[in-house]
Amino acid sequence: MNRPVRRALRRDPRLLVRLAAWSVAETAPALVVGLAVARAIDDGFAAGRPGTGFAWLAVLAAAWLVGAAGARQVVLAVAAIVEPFREDLLGHVVESALDRASAAGHGPGSAAVARSNLQVELARDAFASVITVVRSFAFTVVSVVLGLGALVPEVLVLVLPPFAAGVGLFLLSLPAMARRQREFLLADERTAGSLAAAVGALRDVTACAAEDRVAASVGARVAEQAAAGRSLARVTALRTLSLAVGGRLPVLLILAGTPWLLSRGAGAGVVLGALAYVTQSLAPALGNLVQGLGISGVRLRVSLDRILRPDVPPGPASPALPAAAERPTLSPEGHAPSPGPVAPPYGPAAGRVAARNVRAELRGVVFAYGPHAEPVISGLDLSIPEGDHLAVVGPSGIGKSTLGALLAGVLRPGAGRVEVGGVPADRLDPACRVLIPQEAYVFRGTLWDNLTYLAPASREEVDAAAREVGLTALAERLGGYDAEVSSGALSPAERQLVALTRAHLSPARLVILDEATCHLDPAAEARAEGAFARRGGTLVVIAHRLTSATRARRILVMDGTSVRLGGHSELLAASPLYADLVGHWNPATPQEPVL
The missing domain is CATH 3.40.50.300 (P-loop containing nucleotide triphosphate hydrolases)
Structure with a gap:
């Protein structure tokens, strides 16, 4: 399943170089924000030189403009990588559907159409999201580390250990999170399929007096999805903990370590600049990574699984309608009963009375x-x-x-x-x-x-x-x-x-x-x-x-x-x-x- 992703990334190395170059421009604010805030305060406003302060703020504004231009080009570069990926998947779906149809002797079924219109689009969007968040995280972390090092190297001791711990905690929980997220997505798919089958067969359900059985079948799917949701919520608590450790704990350590930083020659502007690096760049980058890999990454894996292995069922599924009559009848040729709606039970139905006559x-x-x-x-x-x-x-x-x-x-x-x-x-x-x-x-x-x-x-x-x-x-x-x-x-x-x-x-x-x-x-x-x-x-x-x-x-x-x-x-x-x-x-x- 990783083969289509690797092929998409290796297709044109120039696209990766272009993406990296524009990513540097996009993360310019992450590199400049803390340094500009610190110099604007310490060298400008606090020193009685407002012109210098505004000059540094102008540098920050220019960095945001560069970042905006870079963000636009990043979107175009990601699209240039993702669209051929989509075309490859679509070609695979069409070829597979035609091969199966040729072997079966009939035209492609609606499942192939659904995969081409839904699963491929889901995979494309998820792939684009994963590229975007992983790239942004990597370049933002490098920019923040360089900025903090230029600002005051000592602050790295307060920021990097908890940040690394938060990232490590997230990566350790990622397999379980991905598994639970996949289970939830598949449970949601089965629930939707069961509901669609029930709604499309309402006339059959009523005519067959199968309301209770269908309600129980659909209810089992809903309960299964609810259980998957609760399981996912428990694992998501680890994601929240990783965000707290990697994105919030550095803020507390900087505040607690302010006297030490001041004793090392840092000014108030340096402390505020360090806080700006963490709150405006590092914590959001970690949050985007957790969100992107925890949801889009799993969605990409599930979608590729359904596209590349379409004949593998998503999991144990029972149909919304019972598959065959429960009564022991035979077909006209003496075979076992063929699939069809459930026949009503013989003898009085529940809550009903059999009449002695029909006057x-x-x-x-x-x-x-x-x-x-x-x-x-x-x-x-x-x-x-x-x-x-x-x-x-x-x-x-x-x-x-x-x-x-x-x-x-x-x-x-x-x-x-x-x-x-x-x-x-x-x-x-x-x-x-x-x-x-x-x-x-x-x-x-x-x-x-x-x-x-x-x-x-x-x-x-x-x-x-x-x-x-x-x-x-x-x-x-x-x-x-x-x-x-x-x-x-x-x-x-x-x-x-x-x-x-x-x-x-x-x-x-x-x-x-x-x-x-x-x-x-x-x-x-x-x-x-x-x-x-x-x-x-x-x-x-x-x-x-x-x-x-x-x-x-x-x-x-x-x-x-x-x-x-x-x-x-x-x-x-x-x-x-x-x-x-x-x-x-x-x-x-x-x-x-x-x-």
């Missing part, structure tokens, strides 16, 4: 989307016996989907009660009911995983459900049940077929289709609804087309002020709204009013 009862139900909003449903009484096939119709936005969500327990009524089998709907075990919304859910994984997510099933059971619902042709086109699918790779109609087949295979005896067939053509819709009607249990269809109502045993018409329940012929005579909807429907054409 639904709504009594005095009121629901509004907000404390000051008009109720979407007001005073609704409805009984749906087990085995019923109910279609819900009405204008768009009238509350049909809200009714479906209340039956499924997704929403709680503001007043009244909603029960299924005598159990409040929001406490009903999820295995007893299934709700399919208009936007069908398909997670990334195999088709088999998607179909058997709600219940284990044999190949024969899956084949039978696929034939019933109308999924067989799609499964064959995809390449069988082992084919990888994702939401973006399927059309809305195809996603609905997958979700319908999944629900058909589930143990739920209450099925709520909330416009779950709206993307299917009328023939496919009729086939799917017929499959659920023959399946048994209670079927509630929030209708998108009027044909869904004509296939139902009973029809609930919602018009915003009241509801009517009955059969097709009965409602034609009793419900003007239903009669109007039927009047706009021509069975000879596929065009129907949107309900």
Whole structure:
């Protein structure tokens, strides 16, 4: 890992000479500051010669101007060294990514792009910082030693021993500090990766009822990073101690040794000049070294490690989402379960109750989307016996989907009660009911995983459900049940077929289709609804087309002020709204009013 750094520094020796020359100019204030202060006081203002005092201050000001010009050129010289270093790393990343892609038979992945855009930039910035602080420290120390020697050599006895002790203490603690800093950076990277995976999979997490497991997984990453931070903080105390010994103790020794310095012929200006050397040059240089090597040096090492050895994982990592289902099912070919979201446990979920039947009862139900909003449903009484096939119709936005969500327990009524089998709907075990919304859910994984997510099933059971619902042709086109699918790779109609087949295979005896067939053509819709009607249990269809109502045993018409329940012929005579909807429907054409 040191090879790219050595190659960058040896590439053009003239750049190093140029950097050194401008570093001398940059550290001119460090050489002059104490001497100028001492002479301005002792030879100028204290001696009654203010002109001499101001002349020495002018020398110091000129040194600052030279230092500013030198600092600008140092930045350019460092850039001339660092930019080729960056290009070398970028070339290595591209070549490695292309080699791996060629061997794997596909294009470079996003990891290579991330390394080229993030890790290379981090390495470049860290390398520049390390060069800057190490160079500045070395030239500043030399300048201060020369300045103190020219000022009063005796003061070196008070300054150099504690300064050397502070530097030595820092260098001794550097390996442990670097190790802890690296552990913290990698823990931070794992935490960020875990959080990104969890946020990107929130829909998967909710659909799989994996909130507690994901929270525990991400929480473990956060706890790991917190522990790494505490460990780093303990080692950082040594860094603080080295700064105190090397940068603050010399100040105390100069002050305590002032009588001795005065006895050696030093004046008040010399003492102040020595203090200026320590406080304005030596202590800041040590602080920059500690900060630069302790953070940027470690960052450089970690970044180079990730660039030059990209296939080595940063440490033990567990994914934000569980890797595979916990239930002992087999794939359609009899293999071990393929990776996918965790299936819900069988039997009642924690805090949920399994109902003896799925008879639904709504009594005095009121629901509004907000404390000051008009109720979407007001005073609704409805009984749906087990085995019923109910279609819900009405204008768009009238509350049909809200009714479906209340039956499924997704929403709680503001007043009244909603029960299924005598159990409040929001406490009903999820295995007893299934709700399919208009936007069908398909997670990334195999088709088999998607179909058997709600219940284990044999190949024969899956084949039978696929034939019933109308999924067989799609499964064959995809390449069988082992084919990888994702939401973006399927059309809305195809996603609905997958979700319908999944629900058909589930143990739920209450099925709520909330416009779950709206993307299917009328023939496919009729086939799917017929499959659920023959399946048994209670079927509630929030209708998108009027044909869904004509296939139902009973029809609930919602018009915003009241509801009517009955059969097709009965409602034609009793419900003007239903009669109007039927009047706009021509069975000879596929065009129907949107309900």
